Amino acid sequence: MPRQNKYLLPFILVTSLFFLWAFLHNINPILIPHLKKACQLSDTESALIDSAVYLAYFTIALPAGWFMNKFGFKKGILFGLLLYGIGALLFLPAAGSRSFNFFLVALFVIAAGATFLETIANPYITKLGDPSTATQRLNFAQSFNGVGAFLAPIIGGQFILSGIEHSPAELSNMQASGTLNAYLQSEADTIRMPYLVIAVVVLVLTTIFYLVKLPEGEGDATEDQSGNTKFSLAILRNKQVLWAVIAQFFYVGAQVCVGSFFIRFSKYVIDLPEKQAAFWLGSIAMVGFMVGRFTGTFLMKFIRPAQLLFLYAVASTLLLVVATNSQGPFAVYCLMAVPFFMSIMFPTIFALGITGLGKGARMASSLLVMAIVGGAIMPLLMGQISDLTGGNIQLAYVVPMICFMIVGWFAWSRSRDEMPVTVGGGH
Numbered sequence: 001m002p003r004q005n006k007y008l009l010p011f012i013l014v015t016s017l018f019f020l021w022a023f024l025h026n027i028n029p030i031l032i033p034h035l036k037k038a039c040q041l042s043d044t045e046s047a048l049i050d051s052a053v054y055l056a057y058f059t060i061a062l063p064a065g066w067f068m069n070k071f072g073f074k075k076g077i078l079f080g081l082l083l084y085g086i087g088a089l090l091f092l093p094a095a096g097s098r099s100f101n102f103f104l105v106a107l108f109v110i111a112a113g114a115t116f117l118e119t120i121a122n123p124y125i126t127k128l129g130d131p132s133t134a135t136q137r138l139n140f141a142q143s144f145n146g147v148g149a150f151l152a153p154i155i156g157g158q159f160i161l162s163g164i165e166h167s168p169a170e171l172s173n174m175q176a177s178g179t180l181n182a183y184l185q186s187e188a189d190t191i192r193m194p195y196l197v198i199a200v201v202v203l204v205l206t207t208i209f210y211l212v213k214l215p216e217g218e219g220d221a222t223e224d225q226s227g228n229t230k231f232s233l234a235i236l237r238n239k240q241v242l243w244a245v246i247a248q249f250f251y252v253g254a255q256v257c258v259g260s261f262f263i264r265f266s267k268y269v270i271d272l273p274e275k276q277a278a279f280w281l282g283s284i285a286m287v288g289f290m291v292g293r294f295t296g297t298f299l300m301k302f303i304r305p306a307q308l309l310f311l312y313a314v315a316s317t318l319l320l321v322v323a324t325n326s327q328g329p330f331a332v333y334c335l336m337a338v339p340f341f342m343s344i345m346f347p348t349i350f351a352l353g354i355t356g357l358g359k360g361a362r363m364a365s366s367l368l369v370m371a372i373v374g375g376a377i378m379p380l381l382m383g384q385i386s387d388l389t390g391g392n393i394q395l396a397y398v399v400p401m402i403c404f405m406i407v408g409w410f411a412w413s414r415s416r417d418e419m420p421v422t423v424g425g426g427h
Helices: 008-038 048-071 073-097 098-127 131-159 168-177 180-189 192-211 237-261 262-271 273-298 305-325 330-340 345-354 358-388 398-415
Strands: none
Touching: 008 048, 008 073, 008 098, 008 131, 008 180, 008 192, 008 237, 008 262, 008 273, 008 358, 048 073, 048 098, 048 237, 073 098, 073 180, 073 192, 098 131, 098 398, 131 192, 131 273, 168 180, 237 262, 237 273, 237 330, 237 358, 237 398, 262 273, 262 330, 273 305, 273 330, 305 330, 305 345, 305 398, 345 358, 345 398, 358 398
């Protein structure tokens, strides 16, 4: 018991980090319509918010792993928290100048910090106790991803979105009367207090981590002790890995697209106010995502993971077919149902990609994590389609629809020669 007690406080602290990066990912659907309004952006320009976050993950993941191996878990966590807090503070001058480029820099810095935290916290959690219960601890910690996923849109909708939405004609009249800049600045300013609070919370957490002694954790007899971290693309010669990386690229792209433009979609289809749309996204769609994780894990006792992945990909595709070709609330309801079926995709693709690889699993895992760069690219395609069709964001949802079709093809091909896999973790 004493041995386990020494891990309790470190476990609680590290588990709190899972909320931070989940909050970052799921606040983007709020920032996209808000900064589109405050900075007068096109849909393509607003999609750069996602690009800033996911490009940070793509470029910082390997350096973060190197930092962890060289300097240890605690210093890696402290550095990640400092980056996260500094990025949040950068939102204050970005709002004051109403500079979209400044906002993108701030988001990149926050995401760089989150990349450090995610790269380090996942393996560290598995070491904070008996190796035989490592998977159980990681799954428990991952539940805080779900908490952050549904709280971020609700909190953001309440404290960032103003609920004031002017038509183009009204904005034109405000410009003529000289009141437009004051209105746009008031919109930008609503972001300052929430991000100041985030910065203070993160910096307090940084101080606590600095003061608390963190143990190195328990070793695992099955762990690869070779220390070989050389980067190589040779593993992509394995078709299982290659197609898993491709599927992960398109899945993360689809996941980001579905959530990021939900408020725009709801406004376009049924003129739903932005605050109400944000509440629907958090309290219904993202709660569905969290419930889907538990439901999917249960169903895998009876249905093989690749087969369930195929069924969920087909369901997601069909829901988007309806959402892009129907009118009224039913189109929005269909879109809100998609996250339930997305829920198992990231960890299932991940597990299917590394199953049976032995030592090659480490490099395959790195490539599967880097594949989340799809989240930086697909929203830009959606924005382009919307801008080129006069703001028809509903039609732009053909992008995640095609992405889910590719995921379905991967799942179908793997289901033919599938081995049992263990699914855990996720994005």
